[in-house]
Amino acid sequence: MITTDKKDIRGIAKSELEAIFQQMNEPRFRVKQVQEWLWQKGANSFEAMTNLPKGLREKLSQHFVIHAITMDKQQNSLDGTIKSRWRLHDGHLVESVLIPVPEDNRFTVCVSCQVGCSLTCSFCATGRMKRVRNLDAAEIFDQVVLVNQQALEVFEHPLTNIVYMGMGEPLLAYRNVMESIHYITSPEGLGMSPKRITISTAGIAKMIRQLADDQSKVNLALSLHAADDEKRNKIMPINEQNNLAALMDALEYFYQKQKIALATSTSPLRILMTLCKML
Numbered sequence: 001m002i003t004t005d006k007k008d009i010r011g012i013a014k015s016e017l018e019a020i021f022q023q024m025n026e027p028r029f030r031v032k033q034v035q036e037w038l039w040q041k042g043a044n045s046f047e048a049m050t051n052l053p054k055g056l057r058e059k060l061s062q063h064f065v066i067h068a069i070t071m072d073k074q075q076n077s078l079d080g081t082i083k084s085r086w087r088l089h090d091g092h093l094v095e096s097v098l099i100p101v102p103e104d105n106r107f108t109v110c111v112s113c114q115v116g117c118s119l120t121c122s123f124c125a126t127g128r129m130k131r132v133r134n135l136d137a138a139e140i141f142d143q144v145v146l147v148n149q150q151a152l153e154v155f156e157h158p159l160t161n162i163v164y165m166g167m168g169e170p171l172l173a174y175r176n177v178m179e180s181i182h183y184i185t186s187p188e189g190l191g192m193s194p195k196r197i198t199i200s201t202a203g204i205a206k207m208i209r210q211l212a213d214d215q216s217k218v219n220l221a222l223s224l225h226a227a228d229d230e231k232r233n234k235i236m237p238i239n240e241q242n243n244l245a246a247l248m249d250a251l252e253y254f255y256q257k258q259k260i261a262l263a264t265s266t267s268p269l270r271i272l273m274t275l276c277k278m279l
């Protein structure tokens, strides 16, 4: 476990970094170079930033750290699926899964967003772990970068899709999840299309509305698991405060806000029932 009082440079806003560089008498364009290394090239050390003067790289190492995640264990299935367990800087472990479907040119990573989970779904191993903390945006971003490298090495194909469906409930790690999506999709980051990203939720109606209000362009999936409240309450306790009627309202709001034209026959109930059949 790495213990240090130095701040993770990836947790510092660009404007703050510019002020810090100004104090260090470093030109403004150096901030842009550092940000490119961090968010476009996925650099996990200052030494890797080879277009920066050596003195600046040393200065950065003295003042900051990069809390990159590291491989703890990898399991390869016969069907090509690769499960990776990552160690975070504070010693906690989370998992990602690479799901290849080469015949469809589809290479999906399922990423984690929390250490543990507070929602205690009865069918889920993570639900039996106490929620410890949310992953920060960079820790989620790292999973995408590293699994993309796996996909290139093993399948000679980059990732095509990202689903937030690993450990944790993404809508309860909302700010960090949205920040990670910013770095994955923006031109200053990996530049992937938000249409390739799906947030999968156990069903937090208030946060589905928040996602709609924020006009996010990502896809949303609801893990239904049961199509009536009585059964769902038993296996997904979150349903007690977010019953199917509340979720249907929130989904309708989401789709209206996203300006997705619903055919008159496609009511929110139909969406839920369709999802249910898919599960």
Ligand code: SF4
Binding pocket: 117, 118, 119, 120, 121, 124, 125, 126, 127, 128, 166, 167, 168, 169, 202
């Ligand atoms: S919300 Fe997801 S991670 Fe959390 S307990 Fe339910 S299924 Fe597991």
